[in-house]
Every structure is written in structure tokens, then in C-alpha cells.
Amino acid sequence: MAIKIPVMNNAQRHLRPSIQSLAGSQIREVVNSALDQTSILKFWFGESDEVTHPAVREAAIASLQAGETFYAANLGLFELREAVAAYMARLHGSLANLIDVNRIAITSGGVSGLMLATQSIVDAGDEVVCVTPIWPNLPQQARIMGARVQAVSLYAEAGEWKLNMHALCEAITPATKLLLINAPNNPTGWTLTRCEQQMILDHCRTTGTWIVADEVYERLYYEPMEAGNLNGGINHPHGCAPSFLDIALPEDRLIVTHSFSKSFLMTGWRLGWLVVPPSCLDALGKLIEFNTSCAPSFVQRAALEALKREAEITPPLVAHFKRCRDTLIPLLQALPHVQVRAAKGGMYAFFKIEGFDDSLALAKRLVAEAKLGLAPGCAFELTPNGAAGGWMRWCFASQDVARLTQGVLQLRQWLEKQ
Ligand SMILES: Cc1ncc(COP(=O)(O)O)c(C=O)c1O
Numbered sequence: 420m421a422i423k424i425p426v427m428n429n430a431q432r433h434l435r436p437s438i439q440s441l442a443g444s445q446i447r448e449v450v451n452s453a454l455d456q457t458s459i460l461k462f463w464f465g466e467s468d469e470v471t472h473p474a475v476r477e478a479a480i481a482s483l484q485a486g487e488t489f490y491a492a493n494l495g496l497f498e499l500r501e502a503v504a505a506y507m508a509r510l511h512g513s514l515a516n517l518i519d520v521n522r523i524a525i526t527s528g529g530v531s532g533l534m535l536a537t538q539s540i541v542d543a544g545d546e547v548v549c550v551t552p553i554w555p556n557l558p559q560q561a562r563i564m565g566a567r568v569q570a571v572s573l574y575a576e577a578g579e580w581k582l583n584m585h586a587l588c589e590a591i592t593p594a595t596k597l598l599l600i601n602a603p604n605n606p607t608g609w610t611l612t613r614c615e616q617q618m619i620l621d622h623c624r625t626t627g628t629w630i631v632a633d634e635v636y637e638r639l640y641y642e643p644m645e646a647g648n649l650n651g652g653i654n655h656p657h658g659c660a661p662s663f664l665d666i667a668l669p670e671d672r673l674i675v676t677h678s679f680s681k682s683f684l685m686t687g688w689r690l691g692w693l694v695v696p697p698s699c700l701d702a703l704g705k706l707i708e709f710n711t712s713c714a715p716s717f718v719q720r721a722a723l724e725a726l727k728r729e730a731e732i733t734p735p736l737v738a739h740f741k742r743c744r745d746t747l748i749p750l751l752q753a754l755p756h757v758q759v760r761a762a763k764g765g766m767y768a769f770f771k772i773e774g775f776d777d778s779l780a781l782a783k784r785l786v787a788e789a790k791l792g793l794a795p796g797c798a799f800e801l802t803p804n805g806a807a808g809g810w811m812r813w814c815f816a817s818q819d820v821a822r823l824t825q826g827v828l829q830l831r832q833w834l835e836k837q
Contacts, residue, residue: 437565444555445798449782453792460826461792465554465605465766466686467740467816471721472732475685478724482717491713493704495525495692499719502726503692510637511664518664521697524704525719527711529635529678529691534560535706536631536674536693537597541566545596548628550582552769552799554605557633561599570800573609578760580609584618593626601633603640603660606769606799606812608762610640613661620666620673629672632663635691638682638733640764641741660764670696681766682733683725688718740766743815743823750827751813754834766816769796772834775809782811789833791826
């Protein structure tokens with residue numbers, strides 16, 4: 420006799436509404452459209468094609484060989500937390516804003532750090548303000564928590580991205596639980612000035628709003644340091660982008676998120692850190708227990724080695740990325756119908772191709788017809804309707820600068836056929 424299975428509703432319909440309505444990554448959608456395509460020049464992901472420093476890889480191997488295969492402390496290896504605190508204090512510490520180990524939590528990637536920060540602050544129904552364009556993970560995490568996210572959009576003036584401070588301060592009211600802000604910015608490279616940071620901090624102090632400042636690109640900064648930003652102490656010409664940590668006090672409602680991915684070439688290792696008010700560290704340790712429990716010890720050993728070799732790894736990398744940027748931008752500017760300006764920080768050219776109104780469709784066509792892999796502007800919450808015109812993001816962190824030149828040639832040839 421056949422067993423009767425009761426008719427059930429489709430399980431997916433019973434997931435939380437904020438999960439059901441979660442939008443997938445549009446960068447992945449472009450990548451997936453290219454699965455059967457060969458010989459594509461890929462600039463779609465935010466990472467260099469250079470492998471992690473050999474000594475850093477060796478440190479991970481040595482840790483595994485020594486048998487470090489067990490659970491570690493929730494907040495991370497004490498030694499690594501101390502090294503991160505010393506690094507952050509060298510960049511941003513001051514008498515007023517002491518940065519020590521009691522403010523550092525090691526996380527499983529920058530993205531996990533951002534999620535932990537959001538989980539710590541946001542309840543369902545809370546209001547969150549977010550400066551866009553932005554890497555979508557930040558607002559999406561807030562939506563996963565059930566928050567309502569209001570975007571305040573940067574505007575482009577003669578190709579340069581700017582923030583309307585008046586509009587931002589108007590959007591942040593006492594009802595605003597959290598401001599999500601990423602500078603240097605993915606995708607635009609826009610960077611906050613010290614003066615803008617001070618205004619935002621002052622305003623958020625009056626409204627009681629938390630700031631989660633995503634500063635993972637702070638070392639990928641190509642401008643001379645701003646006057647008054649003298650506490651970088653970093654021995655190379657470009658130093659570090661202005662940080663909220665330079666002006667905040669330890670108990671300000673500020674969480675700064677960081678990653679080993681970008682300035683230490685460690686994207687696949689999944690390691691980052693948070694700088695938090697000292698009074699919040701214990702709660703954060705508990706939250707890490709219920710998310711990832713801890714970051715792997717061997718990855719943390721590798722990160723410790725990376726920090727020891729910071730002067731050997733990061734400044735040459737930044738100098739190379741600057742060469743990449745300075746190669747790519749003039750070539751793009753010389754193309755017909757393309758608008759772009761050199762970004763102050765980050766690793767991207769964010770540019771508009773006139774005459775196209777759907778960036779996702781454009782990115783897919785570029786893959787199929789020009790063999791060029793770029794990220795569509797719509798992936799970065801550029802406009803409320805998501806189409807984002809002909810905006811494209813090009814990651815210029817290429818070991819071989821000639822790849823960039825070749826990519827622009829393919830774009831030019833494609834544009835000439837349109
Ligand atoms: C703005 C921004 N924040 C955070 C991250 C997270 O980096 P990861 O999770 O690799 O540490 C990224 C990665 O692309 C990013 O662009």
C-alpha cells in the first residue's frame with residue numbers, strides 16, 4: 420500500500436521574510452553567466468591576483484605541523500590581538516583614544532566582523548542609514564536582521580564622488596540606530612575627509628546613533644596624508660586614509676571593521692578584526708561563540724606573520740596598486756562615452772559608459788562579446804531601481820599591468836562596434 424504523505428507547503432515559503440526576499444549577488448550572476456566561456460580577462464572580484472607572501476603561508480604550515488588544530492579563544496589569539504592593537508595604535512592611537520588589546524576582536528573575515536557589529540546593534544524594525552554606492556553586504560546584513568535601511572547617495576560631480584553632508588545629517592535622526600559607512604569606498608574610491616568625519620561623529624553623538632565604519636581599504640590610499648592627520652607613523656608616502664578612530668573617544672558608539680584581505684593579500688584566509696569600545700568586548704566574545712566560535716589558529720598565526728612583515732608587504736603593494744590605477748584611469752578616460760576620475764583610495768575604477776541603462780545586461784554582454792569580466796554598478800545599491808545605468812566596477816589590482824591595457828583594448832574594440 421502506498422504511504423500517504425501529507426501535502427505540505429513549500430518549506431522555503433516559511434523562511435523568515437527577510438531571508439526569502441534576500442537578493443543574490445549580481446557580481447556572481449555575471450560570473451555565472453560566464454561559466455562556459457574561456458579566455459575572459461577577469462576584473463570582477465575585489466582581490467589582487469597575487470598570492471599571499473611566502474613567509475605568511477609558511478607560518479600557517481608551521482602552525483599546522485605543530486598541531487594547532489584545536490578550538491581557539493572566542494576573541495582570537497591573545498598574541499595576535501596584541502599585535503593588531505599595536506598596529507592600530509601606531510596608525511590611530513592617541514592619548515585621548517587609547518587603542519589596546521581590550522578593544523580588539525579577531526573575526527573570520529571582514530564580512531563576519533561586519534555581521535557581528537550589525538547583530539550587536541540592530542533589532543528587527545530598527546532604522547539604519549547607509550551611504551551608497553556601497554559593497555552590498557553591509558546593507559544586506561542589516562536587512563537580514565530585519566532593519567529598515569535608508570540610503571543616502573553620494574553624487575558624482577565632474578566624475579568626482581561627493582557626500583551631501585546636509586542630506587546625511589537630515590537622514591540621521593534620534594530614531595536612527597546605526598549609520599553604515601565605508602570609506603575608502605568600494606566601489607567608488609570616495610574617501611571621507613577629516614572634517615566630514617568630525618561632522619558625522621558630532622551629529623551621531625547628538626542623535627545617539629552608532630557608527631559602523633568599514634575601513635578595510637584605509638591603507639590602499641593614494642593621496643598625501645591630510646594636514647592634521649599626523650599620527651599615521653607609517654613610513655611610506657601615502658600613509659593611511661583618515662579614520663574615525665583618529666577623532667573618536669574609546670566609549671563613543673563606534674565600531675571600526677578591518678580585514679587582512681586587501682592590504683595583506685589574504686582574501687582566501689578569511690580573517691579580519693574589529694576595534695570596539697572596551698566595555699563592549701565581553702559581549703562581542705559571547706556573540707562570536709554563537710556565530711563562528713573562533714577563527715582558526717593556523718590562520719591567525721599566518722596573520723601574525725603578516726603583521727610582522729607589514730613594512731615589507733603593504734607599502735610595495737600600495738605603490739603597485741597606484742601604478743595600476745594610474746595606468747588604467749587615463750586609458751579609460753580616452754575612451755569615447757566613458758566618464759571616470761581616479762579614485763583616492765581602494766582598488767577600483769568605477770566608471771560610466773554613456774548610452775546604456777542596465778548595468779547587469781551590459782556586464783553580461785561585455786563578458787560574452789568583449790571577453791571582459793567587470794562588476795555591474797547595480798550590485799552596489801547605486802540607485803533605488805537597481806539598474807544603475809552604464810556604471811561598471813573594474814578592480815585594478817592586477818599583478819601584470821599589461822592585463823589592464825589589454826582589457827581596455829578589448830573594451831575599446833567592443834565600444835567601436837556599438
Ligand atoms: C567594503 C568592504 N568591506 C569588507 C570587505 C570584506 O572583506 P573580507 O570579508 O574578505 O575580509 C570587503 C570585501 O570586498 C569590502 O569591499
